[in-house]
Amino acid sequence: MGKSRKTVQIVILLAVLLIGGYAIGTALFADNDKGPLGAGSEPPPFKLADLDGNLRELSDYEGKPVVVNFWGTFCPPCVKEMPEFERQYEKWKDQGLVILAINLSEDTLTVNNFVRRFELQYPILRDVNRKTERSYGLKSYPTTFFIGRDGKIAEIKVGGMTEAEIDERVERLLKT
Amino acid sequence: MSLVENTKCECGHQNAVGTVLCESCGKPLDKNDQSDMPLEMRYDGVARRSQKTNPNVIDRVWNFFSSVKIAIYLIVLTFLTAMLGTIYPQENTFVNNFDPSVYYEETYGLPGKIYYLLGLTHTYESWWFIGLLVMIGTSLVICSLDRVLPLYRALNKQQIRKHHQFILRQKTVFKRRIEGEETKWADGFAAQLKRQGYRIHRDGTALLAEKNRFSRWGPYINHIGLILFLLAVLARSIPSWQLDTYITVPDGDTVQIADTNYYVKNEKFTVEYYKDEELPDKLKGTARAKLFETKAVLYECVSSCGDPLKEPELKEVKRHDIVVNEPLKYKGLKLYQFDFDTTPRLNEVRPVLVDKQTGDTYGPFDLPMKDSAPQHKLGPFTLDLYANYMEFSIDENGEPVTLSRDPVAPAFIFTVKGPGLDPAGEPYLYFPMQKDKVKFSQDAINAAIADKIEIRVDGMENVDFSEASTYLNVRMDRALPYVWIGAAFSMLGLLMGSYWQHRRIWLRIDQGELALGAHTNKNWYGMRSDVAKALGKTGIAVDPKSLDNGGNNA
Incomplete structure (x- = not known):
């Protein structure tokens, strides 16, 4: 009698701990997840095709510093930045820097013409139906996410940057 | 070490610690209780399951949640904190991607900022609010379990012959000498109570009559309902159990519902307004919608889902x-x-190519605004798409650029090859919209080639555009059926507990001395009239009021 009572107590308290822990845990976790991304947040995952039709995922670059740049040919500061990123890529790629430039759901010809014109070497990814830009909560272009080796967002820059500004941020990112 | 309480009753029954009335004969166990005030009959005087002499850690946690006082504090605390969440709108009531860290301060000033910083902008999703709900749930389970099991045992094996003190300290009491044969009188009384819907248990001249015991389980069924309800509410945090998003679908488009495997097509959106003659005078001239309708088709992706390289099936x-x-x-x-x-949004045109030298017309061919085929062969002519622009413009360097990614002012540059043209191909700039043709002087830009060929659209039937976009709210709540089931149980328990009363009558006759006590959990008026009626029919006329033994009878 006493034994079974004890078992019931333990079973119920364990169930409470489990269900309650899960509920409270997700609530706690959601606190950081919700709202706009910021420094320290986990970047939303994506799986996108590049211009050669290869699939690239953010998780492919685990442990490397990654610059994720959202751009479009219709946005003059983005257009200005692209060749600057190219030079930065050349400068830092030996140290492991990854640049992923996600196009803002434009059509193939437009993107291809643009990339050919500037002879860009870093991967250009094609977002489909604005899915990825939505998951990143983009409001204006260009927006650049600097993701550290720890896989967390180190910095977000909304708006265009000069080459010196990119350089300085990349240098900081490589130190993480 | 505390002294082990002596809980053995004079009738020989060994009671659990915390027992108020002997589980067997019903005699009050508290030695200091020498009064003849009505007894405390809660849970029939049995001990709560968790009452122990030497509680350990688990027992202490258990006892904490087993307390009704704690339960009430928790409920009141939850009510009060729930009120805090109603001061300003909660974050989840905003549709658009808005920034709460700015919004609350801008809209409500300093109080808004404090409100946001305290996390009250998402009160009902906060860990501490969920924590309170979890604690209430725990308290519900433990309180119920601790009381319902002993109560069930007590009611399931009731002794018929109760102690005199137990009978005569009930709130409805009757005492009298009876004439004639005791058993015969008891038989007659029992038969009468049976007619009044009581179940009779006899032990010689002692009697227990009982009615509507099931109503005692009402509160526990109510609690089961509440627990289900709470679990359902907590289950909403399981991924994909709850969804509340908005999607925009232009006419003719198929759009994926984010985070699901579903796609929605809007075949046609219609909005109809009331005509002026249908409106009252003061509303005449205003646009009053009569109907919004989206002819929607829901699709499920069956393969190639989430693969950016393939079209989903x-x-x-x-x-x-x-x-x-x-x-x-x-x-x-x-x-x-x-x-x-x-x-409106232009989707596709089906233009023809006119050879101005011969007057021949070739085509039409399909020219969607986005992702058109790179090459079109039209009779002797070949059109290679060189570039396209969604919102054509010329930048400060004189280069063609697009100002946006929506087909506001689309333009196409073709390299045209064919009879009478340069074998290497000649560029031809084409604007599907007449307004852009004029604005950017298409013919002047095209110069020489404009005299040789023309790309044009013949008639509106060759233009495909979306007249409107519909905005849909997508909702999913898998927890809702469980919420309803929980609510139904809760209601059932409430009805059981409140529309019926558990009534019991104990009676014993010792040497012609009749002692009768009756107990109910509510409606003592009905209890007394039941007893008075049964006594009356058995030959003892009493005024129901005279049965009242005091003690806050409702």
Whole structure:
């Protein structure tokens, strides 16, 4: 009698701990997840095709510093930045820097013409139906996410940057 | 070490610690209780399960949640904190991607900022609020379990012959000498109570009559309902159990519902307004919507889902004309009409190519605004798409650029090869919209080639555009059926507990001395009239009021 009572107590308290822990845990976790991304947040995952039709995922670059740049040919500061990123890529790629430039759901010809014109070497990814830009909560272009080796967002820059500004941020990112 | 309490009753029954009335004969166990005030009959005087002499850690936790006082504090605390969440709008009531860290301060000033910083902008999703709910749930389970099991045991094996003190300290009491044969009198009384719907248990001249015992289980069934309800509410945090998003679908487009495997096609959106003669005078001349309707088709992706390289393979699962309050429903997913936008959008044109030298017409060919085929062969002519622009413009360097990614002012540059043209091809700039043709002087830019060929659209039937976009609210709440089940149980328990009363009558006759006590959990008026009626029919006329033994009888 006493034994079974004890078992019931333990079973119920364990169930409470489990269900309650899960509920409270997700609530706690959601606190950081919700709202706009910021420094320290986990970047939303994506799986996108590049211009050669290869699939690239953010998780492919685990442990490397990654610059994720959202751009479009219709946005003059983005257009200005692209060749600057190219030079930065050349400068830092030996140290492991990854640049992923996600196009803002434009059509193939437009993107291809643009990339050919500037002879860009870093991967250009094609977002489909604005899915990825939505998951990143983009409001204006260009927006650049600097993701550290720890896989967390180190910095977000909304708006265009000069080459010196990119350089300085990349240098900081490589130190993480 | 505390002294072990002596809980053995004079009738020989060994009671658990914390027992108030002997589980067997009903004699009050408290030695200091020498009064003849009515007894405390709660839970029939049995001990709560968790009452122990030497509690350990688990027992202490258990006892904490087993306390009704704690339960009430928890409920009051939850009410009070729930009120805090109603001061300003909660974050989840905003549709658009808004920044709460700015919004609350801008809209409500300093109090808004404090409100946001305290996390009250998402009160009901906060860990501490969920924590309170979990604690209430725990308290419900433990309180119920601790009381219902002993109560069940006590009611399931009741002794018929109760102690005199037990009978005569009830709130409804009757005492009298009776004449004649005791058993015979008891038989007659029992038969009468049976007619009044009581169940009779006899032990010689002692009697127990009982009615509507099931109403005692009402509160516990109510609690089971509440626990289900709470679990259902907590289950909403399971991924994919709850969804509340908005999607924009232009006419003719198929759009994926974010985070699901479903796609929605808007075949046609219609908005109808009231005519002036249908409106009262003061509303005449204003646009009053009569109907918003989206002819929607819901698809489920069956393969190549989430693969950016392939087109997803879709299977139609549901077709419905969504109007306000008549959502498309499919397996718990609901699509509600929410808003609309009547800005038209050009999707595709089917132009022809005219050879101005011969007057021949070739085509038409399909020219979608986005992702057109790179090459079109039209008779002797070949059109290679060199570039396209969604919103054509010329930048400060004189280069063609696009100002946006929506087909506001689309333009195409073709390299045209064919009779009478440069074998290497000649560029031809084409604007599908007449307004752009004029604005950017298409013919002047095209210069020489403009005299040789022309690309043009003949008639509106060769133009495909979306007249409007519909905004749909997508909702899914898998927890809702469980919430309803919980609510139904809760209601059932409430009805059981409040519309019926558990009534019991104990009686014993010792040497012609009749002692009768009766107990109910509510409606003592009915209890007394039941007793008075049964006594009356058995030959003892009493006024129901005279049975009252005091003690706050309702």
